[in-house]
Amino acid sequence: MSRRPAGRTAAHPVDGGAGPAPHILYVHLHAPTGSVPHEDVYEMLLDLLRGITPVVQALPPDAALVDVRSALRYFDRDAAGLADLIRVRALALHGVDSTIGVGPNPLLARMAAADGPACAVRVLSGAGPAVEEFLRNKPAAALDGIGPASAKILAGYGLDTVGRIAATPLGTLQRALGATAGRRLYDRARGIDPTPVVRGAPARSIGGERRFGQDELDPVRHRRALLSLTEELGARLRTERQAARSLTLTVRYADRSTTTRTRTLHESSGHSAVLRTTAYQLYDALGLQRARVRTLSLRADGLLAEELTARQLSLEPGDDKSRLIEAAADRARARFGPAAVRPAGTAHRAPRRA
Known part of the structure; x- marks a missing residue:
């Protein structure tokens, strides 16, 4: 009986049943400080992965998907x-530990990585019974693409676990979430994810930064910078017809230390008002007391095509009005340039992006 390498666990025992062999790796990196790896370190780690196989899809700021089918024979593993090899090399060469999920597709590799403590290799069999058992008692929100809004809708139908979703007719799911989202959920609840690992895929995040001319104590100026950033990110998302699943705020202080916080949006969005509210919540939660801030950075993560999102209907008339105004502002920017329309709150010139 072979020994399991140190740090390796099984999301479910691998059996010999039918099903595709695990060949997709979801690599989640952990910086020693507990925050996300620095961009330079992240790029070096991507180079490490490309030394194993060219089929690497970056998932900034701290993860990647890797298809290792072409590397199995070469490395004889x-x-x-x-x-195991990737985890050892990342730790030895760059001082960064990682959690790696191994599965037959990106969905199951991600879920295997999340199925336990950090800093381990976890393997999920591609066999049908193993996948069914692994998924059965997982919460609905464990499936990629199910955010708080969708999870709440499903809970209203009593569908709070993946097993219950898998036992639900396709038509019911489509009535609850819409035709496209319902079909996607129906497949994913059965462990089906045909999404390929795309080499050189577009970035899954966009970001911006505001550097103050001097270390800034004034929270009003901090919020003004966040307002400017969210307007910029929102306009970019809408221009590219994308939506973000989460927002990450990084605050760099006068002593060069940083604080990073991430919050998942209530629903995927490119709406500037949603981004602004979330950015303010992240900032307020830090409770900065007379902090000397040098730089504020904001990043929209988990980007997906706008047509794949499901917008929850709002009964607030102001919501539709604000979106119409936003659309008109986008048209003005497209015609006259990005500075044609700016929020009144940024009338006092915000710090320039570095």
Whole structure:
């Protein structure tokens, strides 16, 4: 009986049943400070992964998907063995530990990585019974693409676990979430995810930064910078017809230390008002007391195509009005340039982006 390498666990025992062999790795990196890895370190780690296989899809700021099918014979290892190799090399060369999920598709690899403590390799079999058992008691929100709004809708139908969703007719799911989202959920609850790992895929995040001319104590100026950033990010998302699943705020202080916080949006959005509210919540939660802030950075993460999002209907008439105004402002910017329309709150010139 072979020994399991240190740090490797099984999301579910791998059996010999039918099903695709695990060959997708979801690599989640952990910086020693507990925050996300620095951009330079992240790029070096991506280079490390590309040294194993060219089929690497970056998921900034701290993860990547890797398809290792073409590397199995060259390294004479299975996918789990390559995951062990990646983890050891990342730790030895860059001082960064990682959690790696190994599965037959991106969905199951991600879920395997999340199925336990950090800093380990976890393997999920591609066999049908193993996948069914692994998914059965997972909460609905564990499925990629199910945010708080969708989870609340599903809970209203009593569908609070993946097993219950899998047992639900397709038509019921489509009535609850819409035709496209319902079909996607129906498949994912059964462990089906045909999404390929795309080499050189577009970035899954966009960001901006405001650097103050001097270390800034004034919270009004901090919020003004966040207002400017969210307007900029929102306009970029809408221009590219994308929506963000979460927002990450990084505050760099006068002593060069940083604080990073991330919050998942209530629903995926490119609406500037949603981004602004979330950014203010992240900032307020830090409770900065006379902090000397040098830089504020904001990043929209988990980008997906706008047409794949499901907008929850609002009974607030002001919501539709604000979106109409936003659309008109976008048209003005497209015609006359990005500075044609700016929020009144940024009338006092915000710090320039570095």
